[in-house]
Amino acid sequence: MNQTLDMTTPLVPENGAAAPTLQRPLTVQSFGATHPGKERSSNEDQFVVATLMRALWIEQSSVPQSNVHYADDRGHVFVVADGVGGANAGERASALAVGAIEGFLLNTLRWLLALDGAVDASALRDFQAAVRDADACVYRAATSDPGLSGMGTTLTLAYSIGAILFVAHVGDSRCYLGRAGVLHQLTHDDTVVQALLEKGLVSPSQAADHSLRHVITNVVGGDAQGVSIEVHRVALEAGDVLLLCSDGLTNMLSNERIQAVLDGTPDPEQVCAELIRLANEQGGTDNVTVVAARYG
Numbered sequence: 402m403n404q405t406l407d408m409t410t411p412l413v414p415e416n417g418a419a420a421p422t423l424q425r426p427l428t429v430q431s432f433g434a435t436h437p438g439k440e441r442s443s444n445e446d447q448f449v450v451a452t453l454m455r456a457l458w459i460e461q462s463s464v465p466q467s468n469v470h471y472a473d474d475r476g477h478v479f480v481v482a483d484g485v486g487g488a489n490a491g492e493r494a495s496a497l498a499v500g501a502i503e504g505f506l507l508n509t510l511r512w513l514l515a516l517d518g519a520v521d522a523s524a525l526r527d528f529q530a531a532v533r534d535a536d537a538c539v540y541r542a543a544t545s546d547p548g549l550s551g552m553g554t555t556l557t558l559a560y561s562i563g564a565i566l567f568v569a570h571v572g573d574s575r576c577y578l579g580r581a582g583v584l585h586q587l588t589h590d591d592t593v594v595q596a597l598l599e600k601g602l603v604s605p606s607q608a609a610d611h612s613l614r615h616v617i618t619n620v621v622g623g624d625a626q627g628v629s630i631e632v633h634r635v636a637l638e639a640g641d642v643l644l645l646c647s648d649g650l651t652n653m654l655s656n657e658r659i660q661a662v663l664d665g666t667p668d669p670e671q672v673c674a675e676l677i678r679l680a681n682e683q684g685g686t687d688n689v690t691v692v693a694a695r696y697g
Contacts, residue, residue, distance in 0.1 A: 427564050427637060429477050431694035432669035436677045438649055439685030445484035445491035446647050446690040447499045452477055453506065476562040478506060479692045481574045483647040485620060486543075486552035494539050494552040498621050501535035502558060525632040528569040532556060532621065532630045536571075539622030553620030557588060557645050561637060561694070568633040571621050574690075575651055577659070578635065579642035584660040587633050591619035615648075641696045646676070649689030653680040669693040 437444040453476040459468050482498050484491030509531070535556060543549045555572025568576050570588040573595075578585045589595070593616040597603045603611060619629050642663045650659070659676065666672045672693040680689045 427561075427639060427696045429561070429694055429696055430669050431477065431479065431692070432673050433479070433481075433690070433692035434670075434673040434677060435688065435690040436681065436685075438687050438689055439681050441688055443489075443492060444688045445495055446649070446688040447480075447482045447484070447492075447495040448645075448690050448692050449478060449480040449499055449503065450692055450694075451479075451503070474562070476560060477694065479559040479643065479645050479694060481555075481557045481645040481647055481690050481692055482621075483555040483572065483574050483649075483688070483690070484552070485554060485617060486549070486622075490543075490549045490552035491554070493542065493549060494554040494622050497539050497542055498535040498554045498556050501538040502531055502556070505531040505534050506560075524567055525569075525634060528558065528560070528567055529630045529632060532558065532569050532571060532628065536621045536628040537626060540626040543622055551624050553617075553622035555617065555647070556621045559643060559645060561643070561696075564637045566633075566635040566637050566643065568631075568635070570631040570633075571619055571628055572617055574645065574647045577644040577646075577656075579644065579660060579663040580638065580640070582660070582664060584656050584663070586656070587635065589631055591629070592617055614652075637696050639697055642672075643692075643694040643696070644672075645692040647688060647690040649685075649687035650676055650680050650691055652687060653683040653685070653689070663693075667695070669695055 431450050433448040433450040435444060435446045435448055454471050455474060457470040459466060480499055480502055482495035484495035486494060539553060543552045555574040557574040557576050558569045559576055560567045568587055570576060571591065573590040573592050576587045578587055593613040594603065594611045596618065598605065621628055658679065662672060662675050666675055673691040676691045677689050
């Protein structure tokens with residue numbers, strides 16, 4: 402079942418005040434996996450599962466103690482990127498985009514582990530800046546090498562801290578949130594067929610087998626610099642399951658099938674393994690990448 406989740410998506414609320422940030426502690430279990438599929442000789446997908454934390458490095462001290470102390474606050478980063486432009490170019494594009502995002506998060510976003518009402522409203526703008534940075538990185542590489550001309554990548558980025566989730570998205574990789582037995586698709590597919598669906602020019606059954614279903618209308622990189630970035634802010638609850646995936650999964654499995662796996666498989670590593678297995682069982686026509694995180 403695919404439903405719309407109530408989300409706070411504006412960068413600044415209508416009244417100009419920062420949206421309140423929930424600080425309830427949530428535990429996070431996460432895992433990611435990728436597979437080339439059954440028909441592709443290379444894998445153009447990339448993923449990242451990472452934890453950001455504050456650390457104190459003790460260089461010298463007269464007090465016997467560990468060299469490193471870590472703060473309790475931790476942020477969780479999840480990224481899926483699906484390269485386009487041919488095996489070498491697509492794989493390069495997705496890797497460059499992921500590297501750019503990692504660098505931006507590490508060196509630029511000083512608020513990551515100190516979110517409160519005063520800075521929360523600017524967080525989505527900063528994630529948009531991170532994706533634009535990745536777009537510029539991929540575009541520069543493509544224009545400097547004729548063999549990489551036009552390369553691009555989808556990019557779906559999720560960051561959670563406390564009970565708040567931020568999502569930034571480009572392309573047709575997806576971010577889902579499973580809650581209370583219902584699968585909510587948070588992101589919108591940037592494809593020709595999705596545009597036709599929204600205009601009522603094709604039916605859902607026609608879209609599933611449409612000849613243009615793989616044509617992406619918005620990518621990081623591509624033939625021209627500049628990208629449209631979709632962003633969301635979601636309040637998390639205990640029991641939620643976050644899922645990021647490439648279209649190698651969603652082209653093979655229905656949302657109902659995906660939700661059944663989330664409901665019946667508590668361990669994120671097993672979720673990834675089972676979804677990849679099912680995608681390959683259904684044909685495995687593309688690279689398939691899955692990142693799952695369970696909040697408790």
